[in-house]
Amino acid sequence: MPSENNDTNKGLSRRQWMLGTGALATTAALTHLGGLLRPAQATGGTTEKWPWPYEKLDPTVTAELAYKEWYRVFCGCAVISSVFTQLREKVGEPYTSFPIDAFVFLEGGIASWGTICGSNAGANIVSNLIIGPRIAGADAGHQIGTDVMQWYCESALPVFKPKEPKIHAVIPQTISESPLCHVSVGKWMAVADKPVGSPERKDRCARVTASVAYHLVELLNAWKDGKYEEQGDWTPISDHGINAQPNCMECHSGGVPQAPMAKS
């Protein structure tokens, strides 16, 4: 599993290392703080107990909800809303107290900056909120987020067709080879020859959002059944020496810089 510290875990099992990162680093930080500052409340939140209760959802129902919600709250928030509004009804807390609508800003790759596609960000938020962070001892939430991104990069999207689409024109499918909004939307715009403000582009993004929500729920349901297995094979730090996405040559066509490596 890639992480900020995955070069330090040689000789430790993944779980030992993860737990060590959390517990030991916290202790060190608190000791270090001395009397100057109050210690951060590492596990002080009432909802910071994982996993959150989860009931299996229907992928198609979830995708239809995500499609409709795109037109209210856009990509990232629609993924969160499509899962959590159902779990509010089926489970209740802690989903009821999670502020879904605050995540509208995930639109357009974070407030239109074209960074990570909001539907990928939303999927990571959902999987990590339900299953918990890797420092809590289980890495399936982290890994499901990664699996969704790798699937997103490699799939001809959108794959989901809503029952009652707002747009009846043919929506081309494109492969982004990137988790980024700018690259994903840009490649689609080039193929479709449609501007970003067109009804077709908007409906394409609504369907991509629905496609991501569908696949996310497939993975969450497998996890609930104890059948989830990591699918991704993208390990940027060990392979490339830096946090990265897989499409190096798209930006580095003039040659990929060599990352400084540890001296042996």
Place this chain on the structure above:
Amino acid sequence: MPSENNDTNKGLSRRQWMLGTGALATTAALTHLGGLLRPAQATGGTTEKWPWPYEKLDPTVTAELAYKEWYRVFCGCAVISSVFTQLREKVGEPYTSFPIDAFVFLEGGIASWGTICGSNAGANIVSNLIIGPRIAGADAGHQIGTDVMQWYCESALPVFKPKEPKIHAVIPQTISESPLCHVSVGKWMAVADKPVGSPERKDRCARVTASVAYHLVELLNAWKDGKYEEQGDWTPISDHGINAQPNCMECHSGGVPQAPMAKS
């Protein structure tokens, strides 16, 4: 303000348009759903009332907390934790029930994929959670997130020096010209000639995280005082016809593709 729909708001004030997007689209979606699906609970969450109560924080105390928290939960989660653990003590709910630690996955540009720097993602989460999403009628949360990203792109980072640094070596400052982890960390690694797993790179990212938390709280405090003014001038959709970050030439050195534009 850039948004998914900012090509549609000609002739409407920003606030009219924002409120219209939320209210009208929701009504349409609910009508469209008919009896097939239960309607999404647009404002059903107990914490979906904005703004959340906010008390001004000390930027230096916040930055010191963020620096220490980096070594427990990494960049994005450390920004959230540095602000929200203080507000849990000063205010209580809804901060107590927000699952801060779930956001460890923001590390390394979302689970090491090198997309948006986690500290930028964390800042957007904090400002939008406190002030609320633009569809709730106020855009300062959205805009503060954008302002932090533009400041991040243009600043020689890190600017914050902790009182008790873990690393006493000189940490170079670099200008990322990008909100992305891969670009920001990569430029720093090239200048510092240090690998991603080095103590210096980790402390650099801890200090960048602290720098972002510091600036975020400056903006939130100004907002609390009624003195916040939008600082960013990055309007990608109207300028470039696509959601984007400002450093076009870094990836498109061979020529920037022309986005399909609306036919007049």
